[in-house]
Amino acid sequence: MIVYDNDHLAYWERSKKNALKNLQANPKVAVIYSNKAAFFNKEIPFVGGIIRFFGTAKIHESGELGDQR
Secondary structure: OEEEEOOEEEOOOOOOOHHHHHHHHOOEEEEEEEOHHHHHOOOOOOOOOEEEEEEEOOOOOOHHHHOOO
16 A cells, blocks of 8 residues: 555555455455554654545546556
8 A cells, every 4th residue: 555646545456366256346445554563663752543545436447547557
């Protein structure tokens, strides 16, 4: 998962298994990020929490974005 631009996240599904099938059946997604490494590292003050992103996935198998893989 990467930040693609100010409005989009990007994910490259390489396994071509259930994740792709699930997105084709229902493109509604929730991405949850938690910085556990900072939480468990006692040398770094934990200033985080959980970030949640909600949206609708769009699959690019060909075209300008799909051909970049």
